[in-house]
Amino acid sequence: MHDLLDDWAQCNGLRETSARLKLFFGLGAIAICISSLEPAAPLFVAASMSLIILILAKIPPRIYSRLLLFPLSFALISSLVVALMHGSGDMLYALDLFGRVLGIREDGAALALLLIARTFGGMCSLFFIALTTPMIEIFALLSSLRIPKSVIELSMMIYRYIFVLLDQAAMIHNAQVMRLGNRSIRSSLASFSMLASVLFLRSWEQGERLVIAMDARCYDGRLDLMEERRGARAKEIVAAAAYLAMALAISIASSRQGII
Structure with a gap:
């Protein structure tokens, strides 16, 4: 989506x-x-x-x-x-x-x-x-309207990583289905609990990778947005x-x- x-x-x-x-x-x-x-x-x-x-x-x-x-x-x-x-x-x-x-x-x-x-x-x-x-234009427009930078940057990261985690959840779910992880109600509940726990760990790992990547690119606490007027x-x-x-x-x- x-x-x-x-x-x-x-x-x-x-x-x-x-x-x-x-x-x-x-x-x-x-x-x-x-x-x-x-x-x-x-x-x-x-x-x-x-x-x-x-x-x-x-x-x-x-x-x-x-x-x-x-x-x-x-x-x-x-x-x-x-x-x-x-x-x-x-x-x-x-x-x-x-x-x-x-x-x-x-x-x-x-x-x-x-x-x-x-x-x-x-x-x-x-x-x-x-x-x-495009979302990047909406974020740039909000920045030009004097919306706090922290709110915009947080919204950008949330918007990005919502779909990253959805992709991860879809991959894990497909793997569980291929291994008959939903053949019964009991196995479906067990598979869901395992998906939730693994997804939490993956989100934690993605956050650490993001911090390392931003530090490697000399992140100074500000994400610059260029608005195409x-x-x-x-x-x-x-x-x-x-x-x-x-x-x-x-x-x-x-x-x-x-x-x-």
Whole structure:
């Protein structure tokens, strides 16, 4: 996944667009999604962001659908729980489970729909940033915004070594599967405990190797980042501002209609 996101971020159709504009555009859309009181604006952001990613950024639909699968499945399960446990009004669906009635009411269904819409819109906006802007540009941009150096450097190391440890875990798991380490529940638990312990030792070793490598390169406590500045064109700024204004107008109009 690390190689996948970085590869597409380096060669997508919006690669030459200003990183500052893309970050402002994506974060603005996320803010509108999470602040909307009705699902209309988040659904509009989700649909339009998906079209931007697929058409303008030229990300293959197969890749994009795989990325959306996990957060959407989690959102659907969470929304179902919210719909069953929350709300008032007329009963839309009732289920008798061991003498206890579980039902979905109007307010619960509306809240569940809003939760799905917010998650969908926010994730599409987040994937817009991830699939069109390399992480090194995001870190350089944060550095130019006067974010503390220690926070940025720590984030860079965490981002890098998350995927290093995932690769190590995948290699160990594949070796265990080839040796029938998951043939039963008991052996699966033993294999998992062994994987966790070995992964902890590997992470410790990777940290020591990192310190030695950085000392060998005369590390003085600072990682320099070079930001490749690209000025945003006027039509790009106008298009981004018009889009965010439209999404905000939809959010406000739908909220007022819901209140009325």
